[in-house]
Amino acid sequence: MAAPARVGLRRWLSSRAPAPRICVVGSGPAGFYTAQHILKFLATGFLCSTPSCPAFLPEHHDLAQVDIYEKLPVPFGLVRFGVAPDHPEVKNVINTFTHTARSDRCAYYGNVTVGRDVTVGELQQAYHAVVLSYGAEDNRVLGIPGENLSGVYSARAFVGWYNGLPENRDKTDITDCSLAALACSKVKRVWLAGRRGPLQVAFTIKELREMINLPGTQPVLNPADFTGLENAVKDAPRPRKRLTELMIKTALEKHREKAVMAQAAVPRQWGLKFQRSPQEVLPTADGMRVRGVRMALTRLEGSGDSAKAVPTGDMEELECGLVLSSIGYRSLPLDPAVPFDTQHSIIPNNLGRVMGVPGLYCSGWVKRGPVGVIITTMNDSFDTAQSVLEDLQEGVLDVSVSKEGFGAVGSILRSRGIRPVSFSEWEKIDAAEVARGKAAGKPREKIVDPQEMLQLIGH
CATH class of the missing domain: 3.40.50.720 (NAD(P)-binding Rossmann-like Domain)
Structure with missing residues (x-):
């Protein structure tokens, strides 16, 4: 000092x-x-x-x-x-x-x-x-045409919906209404698209394992996306190396070839689309809802985490009825x-x-x-x-x-x-949520309306 x-x-x-x-x-x-x-x-x-x-x-x-x-x-x-x-x-x-x-x-x-x-x-x-x-x-915005169409949401709003955030309560654990909506969901395929490649993904190996092991789902990874990456990650930090190796293994496993033959038996699929940059959310014929996304194909300049995605000039359209933008808070x-x-x-x-x-x-x-x-x-x-x-x-x-x-x-x-x-008043709200959850066989049932919370404690 x-x-x-x-x-x-x-x-x-x-x-x-x-x-x-x-x-x-x-x-x-x-x-x-x-x-x-x-x-x-x-x-x-x-x-x-x-x-x-x-x-x-x-x-x-x-x-x-x-x-x-x-x-x-x-x-x-x-x-x-x-x-x-x-x-x-x-x-x-x-x-x-x-x-x-x-x-x-x-x-x-x-x-x-x-x-x-x-x-x-x-x-x-x-x-x-x-x-x-x-x-x-x-949340950050994509800043592209069509972003305000019905069927386009931020990941923040989606997470807030299933977690009972009051401002998103009409869209927790999971709330009963969210669980019911997801249970009857007709979504069959989910694509995760990113501007850069496999070596720049931001998810963790734990998150990837959870996705791979989801019951009733099949990963769809293109082996061509991982060509030559085994050598590229030899000297990478251990977490990045293990993550990339698991993606490669999932893409190349022989039993996946058999799974493709039986796609009809798999209720849902998810896949990764690399080097795709969204340019426009495409509307339905009436101009009201999302029907797809136009994406620019990219190439990488540089390597590792500092690599930048640069448009190649080629485009592709991906059909979808729901778009979640997950580009940060x-x-x-x-x-x-x-x-x-x-x-x-x-x-x-x-x-x-x-x-x-x-x-x-x-x-x-x-x-x-x-x-x-x-x-x-x-x-x-x-x-x-x-x-x-x-x-x-x-x-x-x-x-x-x-x-x-x-x-x-x-x-x-x-x-x-x-x-x-006060905190003691919050504990009354907490006790009510836990009691409601116990009745439903859950850890808690969140109260999602602030006015109901305040009425509960006599405000």
Whole structure:
């Protein structure tokens, strides 16, 4: 630690400064992991977790408070609304988040939309630090003709539909209505199309195995797509090598030749179409619904993950009655007071510190873009939390002035007719969902209407 910082730290430790008040906007993995890390080190007395920074906080900082705000009545973000219903083990992280939320020094306030019910500026007046962890609530668009035809949806909306996201509830585990719709689905073949080739696919070997082993389905992979790739992946990283080898094996297995002879006996098929770039969604004769997609064939320039897809000039049409665009999520601006990079759909930041706005931070997808899995978000959130802790340590955050935290925000919300949902009230909603699920032989039956949630807890 630099000498000036050490002097500043000693002055702060001896000052008996008021307890820090910190708020986190967003209750998904990024929000909860940020809160968890801040509380962990403020509770133990450690301010910095690295050997080169052996700083401690005085005991009275055990009173530090972290408040989490969420626009929905229910917490957990994409853990609740993004994880597939047939992957319940991934949702076990909710147990950790629940432990954090039940801490005496943490409070959850659902049903509060920051930027509408309360501004970021008002939060900054009430807290020593504000962390924006509200994720990516929109999807990227293809930007091609016909994208708005009936039968064209974003993967985000589709996932939200079967996971019971309130805004997509009319389209969870899987909700009964979604399960019924899928059970009577007439979809027989699904093509996954990508602009680049087998060496650039973004799915994992676990996901590929699950697809290959789907009961009543047959993979359709063209052996010609994998010519020469065995040698190309010899020196590739092990995950990429194993993934490519499994695709090659699936494409070339002799028993697949027999399966082709008995296609009529296989209810459903799925396949991969490489080096295809969508150019237009084609309409039916009445111009109302999708009937297919016109695609440009591409060639690759470069190799590995940096390879770029370049159109060859050739086109093909793929007949289909349903199109799901899965090209990524994107964050949206939250408040005019918060800088926002519209090109990359992120908040400009340095290690989670929002550029040009001291005391304002960000974590998760709104910080770095919609990439990675829960463990990626955990590490990213810890990094942002560490920036908050360092700024407390070095005096960047002035805790000499007491802040009211939710005391001030609660008054603002009451004046605007907003009633927050507490974590104990969420647990009542949770218990009702579990009870409904038990009656249906499921882990839970999600309530998808926010008004029904609020009525359930007497709001």
